[in-house]
Amino acid sequence: MDVVGEDGTRWATGLIDQEALALLTRLGQHRPFVLTETMVLAAALPYSAHRRIERFLHESRTTLRDEVEGFLRWLHGPGRHVPPAEQQRRFVAIRIHFNDVLSQVDLFAEVITQRSESGTGVWLSGLDRLAAEALELPGSWFDPPPVVCYLTRGPGAAIRRARTRLPGGRPNPVAIVRVPRERMVGHGIASSLVHEVGHQGAALLGLVESLRAEIRERGRRDRSATPWASWERTVSECVADFWSVGKLGIASTLGLLAVVSLPRFFVFRPPGEDPHPMPYVRVLLSASVGDTLYPHPQWAALADAWRACYPMRDLPVERRREIDRLEESLPAMAELMASHRSAALRGRRLADLMPVGERRPEQLIALHTSWGDDVGVLARQSPTLVFAVLGQARATGRIDPVHESRVLSDVLTAWAVRGSLDVLERDALPTPSPRP
Known part of the structure; x- marks a missing residue:
């Protein structure tokens, strides 16, 4: 029933x-x-x-x-x-x-919603400008999607790339970069942000796939294939770090160093299935990329300082050997990324897409001397160049974190105001009359 x-x-x-x-x-x-x-x-x-x-x-x-x-x-x-x-x-x-x-x-x-927070909203608008410029490349390589930023808790940044699937299956209309609140404001925020933008740029150019294929082939030819197997697994993070160093110079490596300054266990922990390289080696690779793009003694000094913070003498012998093999391959890995060519790059090297001619340490110091703290001058420059200049000045002891934070807060605000005025001016332009 x-x-x-x-x-x-x-x-x-x-x-x-x-x-x-x-x-x-x-x-x-x-x-x-x-x-x-x-x-x-x-x-x-x-x-x-x-x-x-x-x-x-x-x-x-x-x-x-x-x-x-x-x-x-x-x-x-x-x-x-x-x-x-x-x-x-x-x-x-x-x-x-x-x-x-x-x-x-x-x-x-x-x-x-964060755009309504006093101060924070304006800074985020300034970071939007930084992110948009960090994605730009000289020439017509791709149609860049809009990039928007917001703050979150925790030490790490992340990106939800444009055109990836959202809940429900529809493609994301914009790239969304999540940056940690604890990094506001200093050159470290640019390091994290531009690294995430690098993920978007690498996806638009298919760099992870083409680099992975080249690394796999290099591993087949190399007598010691173990390091290349590690780089193959972590290439997506390596190329994003390359993008960040290429745009920001030493400000990128210093920002990365701050993020991965962790207890020893985590700094030396093998990545396993994690796409990030071992933190200890990742900082050294970033310095090696910097020395490949912008040769200068500062990179070796920074690498030595990092090694002094995390000496390997008390690690197990096998772990030390593994790290030694990775360290030996660092210059080759940095050069492989810099000289990488693919169909998407139209035969050009990846390094050729970076502003190599404008990020050499001596040039950045000269610009800092010329610009000083004049926000009117700084606001007219490309955002990644401004962060590169201030990061270089911080690295050489010309400014301290308090000074750097104040200047960057002012310039982020200036970029936000300039962006809002650009919108008003564009909307105020008369619509052209149709031709008779």
Whole structure:
């Protein structure tokens, strides 16, 4: 005997109907960010990024609303005559999609809401400018997506790359970089940020795949293939570090050193399945990349200082041998990345895409001497160059962290203001009249 019976079936259908109507009601409560978020204009997202985000979420909400309304029409029509189990199955699929849309909204809300924080929002807008310029390359290599930044707890940065899949399967319309609050403000924030931007640039150029193939071939030819097997596993992080050093010079390596200054156990821990190289070796590779791109005694001095902080004498013999083999391969690995050519690079070396002619230590020091603390001058320069100059000045003891933080705070604010004025000026331009 069916204990539910016809009354139970009608009740089940009614419950599903009400839940579907509730989804529509909650969906209607979500309004565009331009109606719900308060922020000064200088803290606003880049216009292209905000437009893509709003369009993305509008399309997601529209698609979901159509699905719910279509489900209700079916439920009130042919669906009335199907078992409640089938009605529930279809409703649950829609509800999963609804939760995916909420996850998308929450992701972008976290990015945008911080723009209303006093001071922080304006700094983030300045970092957006840094991230956008860090992704630029001389020439037309790819169509760069907008990049937006937000702060989070913890020591490490991360990126959700543009065009990767979000909850629900749709491609992300912008690149989102999460940077640690504890790094605001100093050259270290640029090191983390540009490293994450390097992941986006490497993906757009297919560098991880082409470098991995070259490293694998190098390992086949080399008598000691073990180090190359390690570089093959960690190449995605290595090329992002290369991008950061290429754009920032020693400011990148100093920022990395601060991030991985950890208890000895973690500094010497083998990566295993982790895509990051062993922290001890990773800092040394960053210095080796710097010496390959911008030869100078400072890189060897920095590497020696790092070794002095973490002496290997008390490590197990086998671990020391493993690290020694990796250290021996550092110059070759740095040169392999610098001289890498691929179809995406159109026959040019990867190093040729970096501003090598503008980041040599002696040039950066000369620029610091010339610019001083004049924010009016600094704000007119490319953001990565400004961070490179101040990082070099910090490395040589010309400025201290307090001074550096004050100057960078001022220049981030200036970039944010300049960006907001650029938007106002563009919107104020008259629309050209059509030709007769």
